[in-house]
Amino acid sequence: MYIGKAAQLSGTTIKAIRHYEAIGLLPPPQREGRYRLYTPQSVELLTFIKCAQQLGFKLKELQTILHGHSGDALPWQRASKAIVDKKRELMCQLEALQTVYAGLEAFEASLEDAQNQCQFERLAGR
Template sequence: MYIGKAAQLSGTTIKAIRHYEAIGLLPEPQRRGQYRVYSEQSVELLAFIKCAQQLGFKLKELQVLLHQHQGEGMPWTLASQAIASKKQELANEIKALQQVYAGLVAFEGQLDEARSSCPLPESRDSAHRDLGTDLSDKQLEHRGADQQQAQA
């Protein structure tokens, strides 16, 4: 089958297939004239790559996995080992994120305690607004006096 059909069946794009070939993830296909011809095994490998990427595997990780594989067929044993490793990595990340979350909850509680045990004085914003109003009134009084002197 040609590249367009392989892309359609595997759920990838023609551009992605060419990229996978360029970086060595997908072996060079046979050619019929100028056209690349893909096998069912190529389509299966493309689907595998796409699925692995969607589950968090990087192309570099897949390159290592596929380069370790010797022979025909899919590298199911190596894939199983990589999946187990990725699951452990995710479990560690989840645990670290749960610790960060617990820290944020504790910090939030400390802030609430501090706020309730130490009532804040009148906010600075309202004090500035009052001062601004006073200044405006004084400025108006001053202008009024200037106008009276000018008229006299």
């Protein structure tokens, strides 16, 4: 299939496919004259890349996962490890954000207390 059909089936763009080829995420396709020919496996790989990006993977991370990839099978073991690592990273980020959130809640409460104290003192004539 041609690049337009591969883009359509994978939910990516022609520009993205060319970029993935340029940075080595997608192996160079077979050619028929000037036209690139993509296989169903290419579409599977493109779909994998798009999905991984939507879930927070950077292209550099995907390059590590797909490094040396060739043939029909995706490197499932490397992908699984990367997913576990990404989940661990996200949990750390969530914990850090929860700590910041709790700090903001406490800060907000202390400001409200200070504001209420000022209003009380003003009413009491101090």
